Amino acid sequence: MLDEHGRRWRDRPAVLEMESGRRFDYAAFAGRVRRLAGWMESVGLKQGDRVVWLGQNAPCVLELLVAAGRLGAVLAILNWRQSEDELRFVLHDLDPQIIVWQPDSLPDSLRAEWKDRSCVWLCQDSLDSTCDYESAIAGAPEAAAVAMPSDAAQLLLYTAAFSGRPAAAILTRQALVLQAIQYAALRGWNNRTTYLSATPLFHVATLLDCLATFVVGGHNLFVRHADPAAMCAIIAAEKVSDTFILPPTMEKILELDASARNGLGSLRSMPYKPEWNALVTIDDSLWGKRPYGYGQTETMGYATFSALGDPGKGGMGRPSPLVRMAILDEEGGELPDGEVGEIGMKGWTVSPGYWRRPEINVQRYTADGWRRTNDLGRRESDGTLSFIGPKGRLIKSAAENIYPAEVERCIAQIDGVAEVAVIGTPDPVWMQSVRAIVVPKPGATIDEAAVIDHCRKAIASYKKPRSVVFADTLPRTGAAIDYAALDRLYEGGGYPAG
Amino acid sequence: MLDEHGRRWRDRPAVLEMESGRRFDYAAFAGRVRRLAGWMESVGLKQGDRVVWLGQNAPCVLELLVAAGRLGAVLAILNWRQSEDELRFVLHDLDPQIIVWQPDSLPDSLRAEWKDRSCVWLCQDSLDSTCDYESAIAGAPEAAAVAMPSDAAQLLLYTAAFSGRPAAAILTRQALVLQAIQYAALRGWNNRTTYLSATPLFHVATLLDCLATFVVGGHNLFVRHADPAAMCAIIAAEKVSDTFILPPTMEKILELDASARNGLGSLRSMPYKPEWNALVTIDDSLWGKRPYGYGQTETMGYATFSALGDPGKGGMGRPSPLVRMAILDEEGGELPDGEVGEIGMKGWTVSPGYWRRPEINVQRYTADGWRRTNDLGRRESDGTLSFIGPKGRLIKSAAENIYPAEVERCIAQIDGVAEVAVIGTPDPVWMQSVRAIVVPKPGATIDEAAVIDHCRKAIASYKKPRSVVFADTLPRTGAAIDYAALDRLYEGGGYPAG
Numbered sequence: 001m002l003d004e005h006g007r008r009w010r011d012r013p014a015v016l017e018m019e020s021g022r023r024f025d026y027a028a029f030a031g032r033v034r035r036l037a038g039w040m041e042s043v044g045l046k047q048g049d050r051v052v053w054l055g056q057n058a059p060c061v062l063e064l065l066v067a068a069g070r071l072g073a074v075l076a077i078l079n080w081r082q083s084e085d086e087l088r089f090v091l092h093d094l095d096p097q098i099i100v101w102q103p104d105s106l107p108d109s110l111r112a113e114w115k116d117r118s119c120v121w122l123c124q125d126s127l128d129s130t131c132d133y134e135s136a137i138a139g140a141p142e143a144a145a146v147a148m149p150s151d152a153a154q155l156l157l158y159t160a161a162f163s164g165r166p167a168a169a170i171l172t173r174q175a176l177v178l179q180a181i182q183y184a185a186l187r188g189w190n191n192r193t194t195y196l197s198a199t200p201l202f203h204v205a206t207l208l209d210c211l212a213t214f215v216v217g218g219h220n221l222f223v224r225h226a227d228p229a230a231m232c233a234i235i236a237a238e239k240v241s242d243t244f245i246l247p248p249t250m251e252k253i254l255e256l257d258a259s260a261r262n263g264l265g266s267l268r269s270m271p272y273k274p275e276w277n278a279l280v281t282i283d284d285s286l287w288g289k290r291p292y293g294y295g296q297t298e299t300m301g302y303a304t305f306s307a308l309g310d311p312g313k314g315g316m317g318r319p320s321p322l323v324r325m326a327i328l329d330e331e332g333g334e335l336p337d338g339e340v341g342e343i344g345m346k347g348w349t350v351s352p353g354y355w356r357r358p359e360i361n362v363q364r365y366t367a368d369g370w371r372r373t374n375d376l377g378r379r380e381s382d383g384t385l386s387f388i389g390p391k392g393r394l395i396k397s398a399a400e401n402i403y404p405a406e407v408e409r410c411i412a413q414i415d416g417v418a419e420v421a422v423i424g425t426p427d428p429v430w431m432q433s434v435r436a437i438v439v440p441k442p443g444a445t446i447d448e449a450a451v452i453d454h455c456r457k458a459i460a461s462y463k464k465p466r467s468v469v470f471a472d473t474l475p476r477t478g479a480a481i482d483y484a485a486l487d488r489l490y491e492g493g494g495y496p497a498g
Numbered sequence: 499m500l501d502e503h504g505r506r507w508r509d510r511p512a513v514l515e516m517e518s519g520r521r522f523d524y525a526a527f528a529g530r531v532r533r534l535a536g537w538m539e540s541v542g543l544k545q546g547d548r549v550v551w552l553g554q555n556a557p558c559v560l561e562l563l564v565a566a567g568r569l570g571a572v573l574a575i576l577n578w579r580q581s582e583d584e585l586r587f588v589l590h591d592l593d594p595q596i597i598v599w600q601p602d603s604l605p606d607s608l609r610a611e612w613k614d615r616s617c618v619w620l621c622q623d624s625l626d627s628t629c630d631y632e633s634a635i636a637g638a639p640e641a642a643a644v645a646m647p648s649d650a651a652q653l654l655l656y657t658a659a660f661s662g663r664p665a666a667a668i669l670t671r672q673a674l675v676l677q678a679i680q681y682a683a684l685r686g687w688n689n690r691t692t693y694l695s696a697t698p699l700f701h702v703a704t705l706l707d708c709l710a711t712f713v714v715g716g717h718n719l720f721v722r723h724a725d726p727a728a729m730c731a732i733i734a735a736e737k738v739s740d741t742f743i744l745p746p747t748m749e750k751i752l753e754l755d756a757s758a759r760n761g762l763g764s765l766r767s768m769p770y771k772p773e774w775n776a777l778v779t780i781d782d783s784l785w786g787k788r789p790y791g792y793g794q795t796e797t798m799g800y801a802t803f804s805a806l807g808d809p810g811k812g813g814m815g816r817p818s819p820l821v822r823m824a825i826l827d828e829e830g831g832e833l834p835d836g837e838v839g840e841i842g843m844k845g846w847t848v849s850p851g852y853w854r855r856p857e858i859n860v861q862r863y864t865a866d867g868w869r870r871t872n873d874l875g876r877r878e879s880d881g882t883l884s885f886i887g888p889k890g891r892l893i894k895s896a897a898e899n900i901y902p903a904e905v906e907r908c909i910a911q912i913d914g915v916a917e918v919a920v921i922g923t924p925d926p927v928w929m930q931s932v933r934a935i936v937v938p939k940p941g942a943t944i945d946e947a948a949v950i951d952h953c954r955k956a957i958a959s960y961k962k963p964r965s966v967v968f969a970d971t972l973p974r975t976g977a978a979i980d981y982a983a984l985d986r987l988y989e990g991g992g993y994p995a996g
Contacts, residue, residue: 004822007835009807010881147867150648150672150846174648178676181819185683190784191807215819217807286688309507309689309715321679321713324502337505348648369645383508 006030009217015059018223036067039140043120047072055102056224069154072146076156077202080105150174159297168355175300175349180215188285193218196243208301228252236263298351314384323347332366343377344370395424396496416444426494433466504528507715513557516721534565537638541618545570553600554722567652570644574654575700578603648672657795666853673798673847678713686783691716694741706799726750734761796849810882821845830864841875842868893922894994914942924992931964
């Protein structure tokens, strides 16, 4: 991949680091990566070993990913925003052979703890040439590529906490390359694309944008942090064609002086307000028209695309050609269309499991190899996916499985409901009963019977609440509803084990 | 792939057979394929077994390919135009477990020879329901999919004769699916695409068009034979968006009555004459603008695309993201840019070898795994590929390798040259000398010194002819120049062994 890429695209620009102004074309980039791999080999990196990147956005991320892959090793891109304690856990979990870091991304105390371990450290822009990233590249011979199967691991990305600790999703070479190819196709990207990574590359969405740009021979720009004015300046100077930008940032750009937002004409964007649309080029790719999909880190980003085919009933669109999808029941069996269950995924882009987590892998994969996404969805009669919500806890009533998220979604549609949470209360006959805690909007009057009646009509009758409690607020931990507190306050309990 | 496809695209039209008018949507198509696989299983088809399709274009081809793949078996799509003797050889070579055939595609004598072999026959549209394709599908249970690695064989396509006999290129699942995805992207195809297969599906180009349409959820139409008027009628009736059509057919369509060529507006076509362009929709996809590339059956079609990136010096464009390319010397080493050598390919879409041909595989693959394409090319300084010609014989002079095709290409550029062929003559000192046999255009005068001088300036001096012979014609076998006859006529010989 790399060698051919260097020869395929040659003097086309490959990467640009905004802070340093360092630019490399594809031929130079390929040479750097071969020497970086040569350095890795010289310090003993072997097939299956782990390399860590700990820092903000930089071309290093792409260089390290490809260089590690060249030797059959794996790159872990770490969240530089996490706490020292989390970072300590993650580093022990990875047991890496090489750590490449940016100044300020690693607490001194943690660095001190690790100094006696057999692990090689490299720092981006260190004054000490014995551990400086650029010096390592400059002084190394080029390494040859180790032949690896297409389902070999190439990337580790940490995802949501399981039992209190994050776990790293293993992503394969084929997941990276194939997802990049098909995603670039939907976005209409080619070697004229100039993509600015201004959001963190430890998130799969930005990383996929960057990889897709790389795979089609486009130009990847990296910036650690850019406020709206700085972003406008970069877009204008480098004729950026694509970046990850959301309405709040668009608003801030619209508030800038007209002179500061000149020169955004190269940027392709989904339509927003007329004054925004006048500044940019409206993205008329399939993706630009319907930029939605369901995915997660463990599926290398999008597993469904609303850009595939005509719009359907389900807002998340159809599964990509690289995956299969099943809506699963609690036992891992497949549910028919129209029923809500856990979204299951299988295929080229789906992670084969979590790094060193056999106990989680047993839970998150069925015997048939379906990945349990921990999200609820429904496959509509037209083949599209409706996303219901995170799976959360299961309520068991009369041998039926009830997902609070589905009932909550149903009740939230009632006029006058501000917020809602659903719990299970112990029931001597049915094991559990459904109880809804509803926060009405100010001035709204809702009664219990109306809520129950609405649910009976909208979802399966056994899922309707047996009781509705009205409250002024819902207890939260941060942004998330605190279901344990709800159970204490409203007599929840009797949940099925496991 | 199949199950998901049936659910992803549901009631979108999947296939239409023009002769019978049979149409199936994706859900029905998936059910048919599952039952076809069920029938295959019931007659004992196992992983690695071979299924043969012998007939003209029909939806069966797609159904058989996916059904065989579902059981881990392989489909061989045979050329129904080949002679009885060739067909006999191919059937023995394949040793198939199942043969599905169309009436008229198989000589009775060959059928009689095979009747005692343990091989199950199925005929499209047989009146005898015990061996009828549709009856087999109707009566079978659905088969579950066997999990197979992505580099497992799924397709066998016979290619050019080696030592007098054709050999089947093994093509893998990943070659089929990935090539289809990236090719569909370059063509701008999606589920609104309606493709008419009117050229033979045993050719990789048409088969790839058909597969790409299938993978993106488009509509595949199959016709055994269509004259220009019939083709126009199909395009108009079914709103065909794409088909394989070349200028000679365009000319014939332009000669039809205006009424017969009404309704071609849905057809996307590369630009041709103004009167043609007025009838169709000009294809503005990347592919439509530059529909060229280098490829062969063994690379599942295109391995390079001129649609990738800006136009460059080499007319064949850049290698696809799914392959690596090397220009190889005789020993399998890699030549630098600008030098002519054998085009070598490696990667996801490249065949791992020929079916049951270890002796050919040793010749056609280097120790490093490069496929030797038997074609000559040059990688230009901008990364693009120039195609020089079939490799043909090698001339050896003063330890240098000289490919006649390169010298011929050079001489053909001289004004007044109608045709040229280059041979090697024995040379006591240098092993061989280059001799050009030139056919001048009527009335043209060319002299030997001018030919030699032109070559000295245009290509490496050691490749220039030592002698030039002028002739009225070149001996041919069919369309091909008969080099053995040239050697006899013009004292060729002394070629290196092997």
